[in-house]
Amino acid sequence: MTSATMTALLQHSGYEEEKLQRVAEKLPCREVQAGMLLSLMGQPHQHSYPSIFIYGHRASGKSHVMQVLLKELQLPHATVSCVECVSVALLFEQVLLSFFGCDAASLLPRSPSLSDFVRIYRQQCSLSPAKETRYIVMEKAELLRDTDANLLPALLRLQELVEDNVTVILLSEIVWDKFRPNTGCFEPLLLHFPDYSKGELHQILSQDKHPSYSAEFYSSYINILLGVFYSVCRDLRELRHLAALNFSKFCEPLAEGKVKETDTHKLWRNIEPHLKKAMQTVYLREVSSLQWEQMQQMEEKETGTVRGLSAHTHVELPYYSKFLLIAAYLASYNPARTDKRFFLKHHGKIRKTNFLKKNEKTSNHLLGPKPFPLDRLLAIFYSVVDSRVAPTASIFSQISSLVTLQLLTQVSHDDQLDAPKYKCAVSMDFICAISRTVNFDIVKYLYDFL
Amino acid sequence: MSKRKGKDAHMPVGECITQLQKVLRERFCCQKLPEQPEAVEAQQKHLLELLKRTAVHGESNSVLIVGPRGAGKTMLLKCVLRDLLEEKEVQKNLLQVHLNGLLQTDDRIALKEITRQLNLENVVGDKVFGSFAENLAFLLEALKKGDRSSSRPVLFVLDEFDLFAHHKNQTLLYNLFDVSQSAQAPIAVVGVTCRLDVLELLEKRVKSRFSHRQIHLLSSLTLPQYVERVQTQLSLPGDFPDEKFAEDWNASVKTLCEDKSVEEVFQRHFNSSKDYRSMHMLLLLCLSRVSVSKPTIKPADVLEASRICFTDAKANMLHGLSILELCLIIAMKHLNDVYEGEPFNLQMVHNEFKKFLHRKTSSMYNFEQPVIMKAFEHLQQLELIRPVDGSSAKVQREYQLMRLMLDHSQIMEALQKYPQCPTDVKQWAMSAFG
Numbered sequence: 001m002t003s004a005t006m007t008a009l010l011q012h013s014g015y016e017e018e019k020l021q022r023v024a025e026k027l028p029c030r031e032v033q034a035g036m037l038l039s040l041m042g043q044p045h046q047h048s049y050p051s052i053f054i055y056g057h058r059a060s061g062k063s064h065v066m067q068v069l070l071k072e073l074q075l076p077h078a079t080v081s082c083v084e085c086v087s088v089a090l091l092f093e094q095v096l097l098s099f100f101g102c103d104a105a106s107l108l109p110r111s112p113s114l115s116d117f118v119r120i121y122r123q124q125c126s127l128s129p130a131k132e133t134r135y136i137v138m139e140k141a142e143l144l145r146d147t148d149a150n151l152l153p154a155l156l157r158l159q160e161l162v163e164d165n166v167t168v169i170l171l172s173e174i175v176w177d178k179f180r181p182n183t184g185c186f187e188p189l190l191l192h193f194p195d196y197s198k199g200e201l202h203q204i205l206s207q208d209k210h211p212s213y214s215a216e217f218y219s220s221y222i223n224i225l226l227g228v229f230y231s232v233c234r235d236l237r238e239l240r241h242l243a244a245l246n247f248s249k250f251c252e253p254l255a256e257g258k259v260k261e262t263d264t265h266k267l268w269r270n271i272e273p274h275l276k277k278a279m280q281t282v283y284l285r286e287v288s289s290l291q292w293e294q295m296q297q298m299e300e301k302e303t304g305t306v307r308g309l310s311a312h313t314h315v316e317l318p319y320y321s322k323f324l325l326i327a328a329y330l331a332s333y334n335p336a337r338t339d340k341r342f343f344l345k346h347h348g349k350i351r352k353t354n355f356l357k358k359n360e361k362t363s364n365h366l367l368g369p370k371p372f373p374l375d376r377l378l379a380i381f382y383s384v385v386d387s388r389v390a391p392t393a394s395i396f397s398q399i400s401s402l403v404t405l406q407l408l409t410q411v412s413h414d415d416q417l418d419a420p421k422y423k424c425a426v427s428m429d430f431i432c433a434i435s436r437t438v439n440f441d442i443v444k445y446l447y448d449f450l
Numbered sequence: 451m452s453k454r455k456g457k458d459a460h461m462p463v464g465e466c467i468t469q470l471q472k473v474l475r476e477r478f479c480c481q482k483l484p485e486q487p488e489a490v491e492a493q494q495k496h497l498l499e500l501l502k503r504t505a506v507h508g509e510s511n512s513v514l515i516v517g518p519r520g521a522g523k524t525m526l527l528k529c530v531l532r533d534l535l536e537e538k539e540v541q542k543n544l545l546q547v548h549l550n551g552l553l554q555t556d557d558r559i560a561l562k563e564i565t566r567q568l569n570l571e572n573v574v575g576d577k578v579f580g581s582f583a584e585n586l587a588f589l590l591e592a593l594k595k596g597d598r599s600s601s602r603p604v605l606f607v608l609d610e611f612d613l614f615a616h617h618k619n620q621t622l623l624y625n626l627f628d629v630s631q632s633a634q635a636p637i638a639v640v641g642v643t644c645r646l647d648v649l650e651l652l653e654k655r656v657k658s659r660f661s662h663r664q665i666h667l668l669s670s671l672t673l674p675q676y677v678e679r680v681q682t683q684l685s686l687p688g689d690f691p692d693e694k695f696a697e698d699w700n701a702s703v704k705t706l707c708e709d710k711s712v713e714e715v716f717q718r719h720f721n722s723s724k725d726y727r728s729m730h731m732l733l734l735l736c737l738s739r740v741s742v743s744k745p746t747i748k749p750a751d752v753l754e755a756s757r758i759c760f761t762d763a764k765a766n767m768l769h770g771l772s773i774l775e776l777c778l779i780i781a782m783k784h785l786n787d788v789y790e791g792e793p794f795n796l797q798m799v800h801n802e803f804k805k806f807l808h809r810k811t812s813s814m815y816n817f818e819q820p821v822i823m824k825a826f827e828h829l830q831q832l833e834l835i836r837p838v839d840g841s842s843a844k845v846q847r848e849y850q851l852m853r854l855m856l857d858h859s860q861i862m863e864a865l866q867k868y869p870q871c872p873t874d875v876k877q878w879a880m881s882a883f884g
Binding site for chain 1: 464467468471472475476478479480481519524550552553554555559563566612613644645727728731734735738739741742743758759761763764766767769770771772773774795797798801815817818820821824825831832833844845846848849869870
């Protein structure tokens, strides 16, 4: 897009041409939205709509567009992140501070109510009336729903309450329908920021090219990156992070002199498995970015040798704890009626057809673990452990320490001493690894896998 | 148009547009009061008469203004107050107290606000002293001491009246209505609310002291009246600086409202709601497209504004999902179809997705479980799926039961609009039994 068309979209009589030009340069692929916002905001001294609600996916430029517009055009504004405002007092303070200076903010009492805020705002506003529209930008506005029930409706009609030319802009990932209070409120103007298309992502990502390589080279790299990740992730920030992390690997064959810049196919062959690996590791934060960079340095070793976060979950447990956990897993995932068949030595004849009558709609490994009583756990435990174990205090304390380790969860209330119920909270992989260490074939005992 | 040079009354087009924007924005955004409110003459007369009796003759009254949101309750009240205050005697005499249920969330705060707005003696500077009980006793004392002939009448306006009914014991309402019933200082209590069942919220003792006078603002607007209202809302007033421009503008508005396609748009808006607020929103969106290079509103602008108003937000969000997330949603849809709305967990969704992948030869979507979990959590963050029970701490993430917050038609529509949707995914979504 040429700069001429960019400014054409971003034309507004209330602002200087030069400033608008600068705004347009900073907002690639968002000119339409910025232009629309500007035209809704109107000229600085005109009134603006009391509240605007902007929604769109993560990293679709909501905050960025607002910040660039307000900063470059030098409009009076307060930006508040609702994550930071754990109490409303912080929110009020920040708004007053950015509009009227710290004297006004210090007027707030210790635990201010909305009434105090509006009173002080009105008072200050009569001292210094607005020449231009004031903007309050609330980021992550979905958190406003969890605060005081009056806050959101009051913010939406703040213009009316304080009788000042003020506009509240709410930014969120969640649609407005989920915000509306019971008795209704002043409806804000809804504005959607659409997601970036693949082409737009490509255009934006290609902007931060490496100075020592050509633009086409970087662009082809982005192309390959998008080819791998686009079906999973459209988050611009995530993609940009991945692009920065893996670029050095992409350039490696070039530095070694094996290929030329134009030899796209060979470069692709080199990088593609690497990126696929990145999806399973660094994209999931299994390994940190730092570890990933270190892994790229030591190229002779295979990249998989560095163990990810999930690999560290294999904890060392005492011998009986392992069996207790195995017994808990079996109790959670097997129906109780099959226990006789699995764990009794002389269980008599059970007809196979009768036994394998799987009338449940799905297996237990789909539905999740079922709760079981302590007696059943101990019965299975004695059956799977070969040696004789006395039911000492240490066995019972091991059960409760498994609960503290969050490998088991107690289902019934804590105060129940007799017949407590538990659930097993470990995954299949985990329990298989545990049973391998004690030479126990768990799959043979699982009803779902018969 | 900019070439036109004429009499002194003519301003350059840019200036005219700025003025136009200023006038109309005041009307749409900050709800500037009109000269005369439309279609509420009877209510206006009633309320004015009532308040005048308090202000002039010292009669105590209470009244509730009830109507849906955006029906012009505040506008009616403000217009009446404006008319009321035109009289010299009233202006000198009447004290006003404005309270809002959103701001004064309990009686203590409300009481301080009343004391402050009445400028009573225990106010020093801007601070109010004393405990709640002291404040209340003081205020009641002050009101009791007065009588019909000598003390100044007080007008209490309680905006969002229904929220005051949620205060503890409804002490404030009880005392206000009690004063208005007994021979003390003359007060008028005007409640503004959008709840039609507001009287059911009041306690018996409070209810019995209320005069049961209600003013209902229920609009009985027809479509031609609606279009007429749009036209008056868009028209420029007679005192616009450039008369020629105002005339041209008003003429263009008139032709716009007669346009067939525009009429259809208005019909749709009329069918969805008749209030001022949504109309103002539509008109502001139209107005924002007026600029120096395009000094009139075209039918296309109205269509575009209406499109923005009526767009389905969830469909918009679905458009931005990645293909993996979309596949998960289709799998959830199939689970919903097969098990008739039973909740599901990640394992079931993954299983359903795997069934789809098994039937295909190429495995371009063969993702690992953690990648799928990440996509699933993203859907949860967007609140497109919601956990069945809030307490999630005790259950493993993959076994937490969820519900889909989308319906069948939304998914299918989003699928049609999805950019470069693979055909097999589309077919999978179409097939009744996944």
